[in-house]
């Protein structure tokens with residue numbers, strides 16, 4: 001049957017999911033037209049990245065009925081993007097990806113509003129990210145994922161029983177592809193592992209020994225890394241190489257070609273140069289499409305509850321045959337980014353020195369010789385001597401003053417814990433709450449927002 | 450979660466009229482791990498560390514090494530460390546600021562030390578790297594050359610290598626290259 005008069009055929013398939021009850025739905029699912037309308041009106045989704053995955057994500061999310069989308073990306077369109085970043089045309093080369101992608105999707109999907117942000121993710125205030133209900137990641141770097149993850153987790157608050165407060169949870173859906181492989185994962189901070197809990201899932205970047213590059217190059221990648229890491233410094237003394245500057249990249253490419261000719265090594269191309277320098281494996285349009293589809297569907301499931309979500313990490317491998325696997329990773333309960341940390345209540349008069357002594361007596365910590373850092377300020381450092389001297393005068397000051405008189409916040413400490421005779425060093429997150437200060441409720445911060 | 454989103458959207462509209470929050474500095478997981486590494490540093494007396502940007506920027510620092518034996522006895526060699534926000538997933542970037550005549554360090558300050566590149570593991574730390582750098586001065590090796598000429602001299606004529614090192618450290622020319630005094 002057709003949908004209601006107000007909704008033309010475009011949402012007919014979506015309606016089957018949203019308007020009817022089912023057996024495999026999420027716990028809070030309430031089917032009906034109100035749900036469909038609310039999704040359009042109230043769900044605010046941020047897409048991070050407007051490259052190969054980002055283009056797909058914007059299109060998929062718009063076609064899934066989301067109407068309030070924003071996209072952030074710092075890159076401009078290059079000719080080499082056009083084969084898979086299908087929202088871009090030759091005449092768009094040089095324009096910001098976020099702006100063109102937003103415009104093209106709005107032209108094709110009526111009723112959707114996409115706000116582009118042409119800037120680095122770090123340029124936005126932390127609060128910018130808090131305005132979104134779900135953050136969807138279409139990125140190709142670990143650094144950028146780690147940053148967004150730490151921002152999203154910083155909104156998370158725990159109650160006094162170390163349970164995450166639902167209204168502070170900022171879910172993320174993360175997609176990634178490399179050639180014929182890809183992954184899609186759902187991160188619900190405080191509930192499922194965050195990016196930092198499982199950072200070991202990302203293989204470390206292959207780094208060739210510098211002396212191999214200097215002396216005995218054997219592959220095209222060796223020649224490119226020689227030009228990038230050694231030759232660049234030799235010629236441009238002091239000037240930093242910028243991987244996002246096409247002129248720099250062209251220079252490295254031409255030097256790599258010379259190097260390859262000298263050693264009779266084939267295979268240096270411009271796109272390989274970009275790939276090696278930026279550690280990117282060439283993207284394949286269809287892999288992007290598959291991963292994006294999975295991510296968009298998970299986003300819809302999180303928002304609507306129309307089905308249980310992926311739990312919690314999907315890997316797709318199309319290299320030999322086709323393998324898809326879903327793995328349920330577990331949280332690191334002591335994760336510095338998403339974990340609750342240890343709750344500590346203090347009087348406002350407690351000095352830093354007294355605080356450090358308290359950590360040693362605290363039954364859950366027993367942390368001796370603590371160094372203390374708060375929001376990037378090193379309050380006390382046990383070593384090296386140069387830092388110990390610079391921070392020593394803080395010891396006699398009240399911790400409350402050192403923490404800018406906030407009623408409750410997260411602080412990190414490093415020290416040694418000793419059980420029996422075995423001393424191990426550890427880094428711990430603490431939720432410090434000052435007693436008797438206005439604004440303190442029984443709920444405590446988790447992430448330091 | 451749409452019910453929650455709806456509530457939040459209402460709150461957001463109210464909050465927009467209220468005063469904005471103060472900007473918050475974020476501390477990356479890499480910064481926290483580095484805080485641990487630095488607060489546990491245990492350096493030999495031949496090495497010292499400084500923080501040019503003050504006590505709150507641990508991500509950029511300098512390490513001075515003064516070898517107490519071997520060819521480089523008496524010299525002072527300064528290394529700059531740049532640590533990434535995803536440390537220790539990625540090794541710090543280390544460069545030698547002092548121009549040095551050394552088989553494993555080139556004239557631009559690139560250092561050939563396995564744990565800085567191909568053999569880096571997240572279980573290693575800043576202390577390990579500093580010890581590794583220290584070893585380069587007590588045991589320079591000609592098998593992993595970055596300065597090809599210095600490596601060849603060390604291999605074929607250790608006596609000449611020794612006098613070249615002394616001349617470079619005292620401030621002077623070795624071949625066509627001028628070295629600034631570092632003793």
Ligand SMILES: [Zn+2]
Nearest residue numbers: 194197335338
């Ligand atoms: Zn975590």
